[in-house]
Amino acid sequence: MSKKWSQYSIVATVKETPLKTDKQPKTPEFFVPDLCRVRAVFLMLVTSELLVLVLAVVQAPQGWIDWSYFGLLSLFVQWATLTSAAFICLLRPRLANTGIARATTVIVLIVVLDVLAFSLFADRVLHPSPGGVDWQTIAKKLLLAALITLMVLRYFYLQHQWQQQREAQMQAQLASLQARIRPHFLFNSMNTIASLIASDPVKAEDAVLDLSELFRANLRTDQQLVPLARELELCRRYLGIETLRLGERLQTEWHIAEGLEQQAIPPLTLQPLLENAVHHGIQSRAEGGTIRVEAYEKGPYAYLLIQNPEPDTNGPRHNGNQVGLANTRARLTAVFGEQAVLKQSRHNGIHTVTLRLPRQTARMEH
Known part of the structure; x- marks a missing residue:
């Protein structure tokens, strides 16, 4: 048995180190997207601004839109959106390790408390009223914020489930496609090796090593x-x-x-x-x-x-x-x-x- 074959036998027994790409996520799988990314924050701001626009159109006593209401509500909603996104971003690694129900509860509480803080600030500092805090209006804002947050989280969850199913289907498809190999190459290679065994055993041995490496790569479907x-x-x-x-x-x-x-x-x-x-x-x-x-x-x-x-x-x-x-x-x-x-x-x-x-x-x- 040649030295090359002995080396190959030793190497073949070593477990291969898995590959990883730079794009692999560093945090656990979580249905809420990473709100630290600029693109995610931008989409949230655009979505919330569209919601404010709809409310301003509905609340307009005359004309198409109440611009004063639109401006004040935009300022309030953007403040609440950015601060809530910042808190969720900081807590995301911990939330990813909890259950879906607990994570949803924590996120809803963060948004509701954030909206409550800005509502109290607006009523007492920006626009104080003689009659004191309007708790009924604040309660309506908190209920609306909780409902919107739950709907958004539901959308994130469904999107996450769809993405996981898509990745699973892709992995199955890749494994199926990668498992195919044209059989005539195997037959030709084996015939070539058989013809070399008597005339040039060293070349035949090298061919066996190359062929085995090719098939080992073909069976490596986890990469x-x-x-x-x-x-x-x-x-x-x-x-x-x-x-x-x-x-x-x-x-x-x-x-x-x-x-x-x-x-x-x-x-x-x-x-x-x-x-x-x-x-x-x-x-x-x-x-x-x-x-x-x-x-x-x-x-x-x-x-x-x-x-x-x-x-x-x-x-x-x-x-x-x-x-x-x-x-x-x-x-x-x-x-x-x-x-x-x-x-x-x-x-x-x-x-x-x-x-x-x-x-x-x-x-x-x-």
Whole structure:
């Protein structure tokens, strides 16, 4: 048994360290959004201002809107909204560790007490009345604030449940798509290894290691994103196996820009595309050809290109296997949404598959 095989056996027994991306949440899952973010606060202010506008239109004794009432109510509502959001933001890590009922109760109490404080301040300082505090009006404000808060929290809860279901469906879809592998590659690889066992056992052993690493990656369905460096290493292993079968007919060129080693990419994204390139652009040509893999950064995106010569027009025609492209496109859409693009083009006898991924880092957790 060679030294390389012994090293591989030791490494294979070590549990793999999970990957994490910079976009993973640092706080526990909670149905209330993070109100410390500018976007969340802006949406709350816009929503509350629309509510004030509706109330000003309804309360107008004449005309379309009571501008005096609108101005005073806007000032009151914005103060209450911003201070309540600040308190909820500070208490969010603790609320996330409590039950939904308790968290809802605490949030409603925060809003009601906040509205009460501003109501008393307005009645005693800004607009004092001779008859003292109008507790009936304040009670109406507190009831309205509690009802609105409960409706908003209900919306947040339903939105959170929908998002969780969507993520679960996406994970199931990714696992299903990632589990597919073209069987003819396995058969060809095993035949190549069998033919090398007698003539060149060292190459046969290396091919077994590369093939096992490919299938280990294919069975690793718990990782949604991996670094580009790891994906390219699997691609080199795959092309190494195909080189044993095709010999000098298969030539490869690598042009990987620096700084993209940690670019996040779904696992086994490039290998099916390279398999298509080998099957349709190299194997079908008697003289073979060159596969070119390029990666570079442009703006907020990372671009990956795989180029291969088109099939010989005098040779057997292939309709092309679109399973690999459809599989990859579906996985990219599930992970990155519309930011990810996969397209193919033909120019001067060269077939090019282009992937555009948003710049995102996937790093190893130490």
